[in-house]
Amino acid sequence: MLMSNDFDHLDGWVGDAASLIREQAHSGAYSVVVKPGTDYSLGYSNPLGRLSAARPDKIRISAWVMRTGGPQAAMLVVEIKDPATGAKILWDGLDLGKKVSKLNEWQHIDHVIEVPPTVSANSRIMVYMWTAGANQPTYLDDLTVSPVTD
Template sequence: MGALAALTLAGCGGSNESVIDPNVLVDANFDTLAGWIPDAMSGTLARGKAHSGNYALKVDGTHEYSLGYTAPLGNLSGTRIKKIKVSAWTFLPAAGASATLVVTVGNPATPAEKPLMWEGISLGKLAAPGKWVEVSKVITLPENILPTYTLGLYLWREGSASQPIYLDDLRVTIEP
């Protein structure tokens, strides 16, 4: 994730539901990030191209990585998380655009080491050009994770794709 800026997205935007679901770990529509992000990453927050609201994450020929999310698992849930479901809406303006929604779990005490878990949802293979499509994946977390280990999420442009790819309404829930 190197130069990837990590911002907390939990609670940013989301639904207007008055009941809080304890199984929802992350619920972000990216509308409340405007003005809070570093200038270097502002190009990955696209205005006017969103599934809901006004903003969505974007990667393109200039931005290989989007804004990222990172939080200790123990801050997201009081119990050990065995499985999560990651879902989001994605938009590919044209065929050939390709990006991966990346989900990681890592030990913050050893940030230079490879994450304990790295899973990707390849959006180019699941989305239809020219329309918003919901994508999701259920991920089993490693058994040896600790509450201090961090959950990370970000959008990564695959290869040398120059077409923009948009992501909105990102949600992570605990699966039974």
């Protein structure tokens, strides 16, 4: 496992602290939310080499998500950036409306991302939720980032 967080421990997380809430949680006392006025959740940011000794070819993102309504859904975003220039090497936005079909109920999601060959140990990985125009709250908890070992 590269990283796991239940939002009760925030080491490595940066961003809009207004997204950290106690109203809903899959486990523990906290989760993060995006909603009108809070476009981005707290985000995880770290050099990939601090999370894994070997360069992974694929990364699995797992989490518990609860959507509360509306046809437009938030996205779970994974970015990997070049350490020297800050340029995006990878941007992957998972449409939570397609992955989370039930409303007002926690559902587990699992998403695999292929890591481009240009990614190095110094490349920065970022994981966060974005409203993407959704007008109803979307909650995220128990996020895990791990290498895929086939």
